[in-house]
Amino acid sequence: MTDPMTAGxxxxxxxxxxxMDPEFLEQLRSQMLRFAILQLQDEQQAEDAVQEALAGALKxxxxxxxxxxxKTWVFAILKNKITxxxxxxxxxxxxxxxxxxxxxxxxxxxxxxxxxxxxxxxxERPVHWQQPEQxxxxxxxxxxxxxxxxxxxxxxxxxxxxxxFLELSSDEICHNEQITTSNLHVILYRARIRLRECLENHWxxxxxxx
Amino acid sequence: RQTRLMSEAQERFRHLTTLRNAAxx
Numbered sequence: 001m002t003d004p005m006t007a008g009x010x011x012x013x014x015x016x017x018x019x020m021d022p023e024f025l026e027q028l029r030s031q032m033l034r035f036a037i038l039q040l041q042d043e044q045q046a047e048d049a050v051q052e053a054l055a056g057a058l059k060x061x062x063x064x065x066x067x068x069x070x071k072t073w074v075f076a077i078l079k080n081k082i083t084x085x086x087x088x089x090x091x092x093x094x095x096x097x098x099x100x101x102x103x104x105x106x107x108x109x110x111x112x113x114x115x116x117x118x119x120x121x122x123x124e125r126p127v128h129w130q131q132p133e134q135x136x137x138x139x140x141x142x143x144x145x146x147x148x149x150x151x152x153x154x155x156x157x158x159x160x161x162x163x164x165f166l167e168l169s170s171d172e173i174c175h176n177e178q179i180t181t182s183n184l185h186v187i188l189y190r191a192r193i194r195l196r197e198c199l200e201n202h203w204x205x206x207x208x209x210x
Numbered sequence: 211r212q213t214r215l216m217s218e219a220q221e222r223f224r225h226l227t228t229l230r231n232a233a234x235x
Contacts (some may be wrong), residue, residue: 110211113211114211118211118212119211126223126225129225129228144229144232144233164229164230164233164234165233167234170221170222184221185217185218185221188217188220188221189213189214189217189218192217192220192226192229193213193217195229196223196225196226196229199225199229200225
């Protein structure tokens with residue numbers, strides 16, 4: 001992977017990419033920015049990281065004749081930038097320290113999923129997803145990414161993406177965000193429950209009940 | 211509800227595998 005060039009904090013995609021569909025580029029940049037702001041909790045740092053990632057794409061933009069390949073590559077650069085920044089920050093005061101881990105998820109939602117004996121309500125029981133697993137992994141993994149940004153409360157989204165997308169260890173997250181391991185595991189559990197439900201309701205409702 | 215253990219298994223419905231594989235991609 002090529003090292004990205006540095007670039008100023010211009011709010012638009014670099015001009016060398018102007019040969020590409022501007023609507024696609026704007027959507028790409030918008031999605032990258034949401035992801036970066038969520039993780040870095042600093043709009044200026046997020047703007048810089050996104051701009052540098054897009055600038056990095058300048059060098060090889062011609063090599064990507066498919067949008068999906070370019071998008072994946074640009075996000076890979078951004079992911080590395082965010083990970084480096086988070087690791088460089090060390091301990092930070094973030095929402096993790098300002099909000100108790102239970103505040104982003106009322107127990108009411110879980111009462112909607114499980115009955116008083118702790119078993120699934122009939123209408124909430126997970127169903128078999130019709131699409132082959134390979135198809136989900138290949139063609140729809142951006143859906144998981146988008147669902148993280150749109151379906152989950154901010155705290156759950158941030159920690160889930162740190163753990164799964166940025167591949168930070170539990171220890172790193174707990175150290176940086178000053179939360180306990182058990183709190184992190186509860187947040188990740190709630191994120192997985194909600195994300196799975198969101199994906200099923202939006203994309204897999206045509207699945208058969210097993 | 212005690213899905214909680216299956217989530218815990220990723221740290222130290224069983225869709226969870228699909229989610230993880232997609233994220234790792």
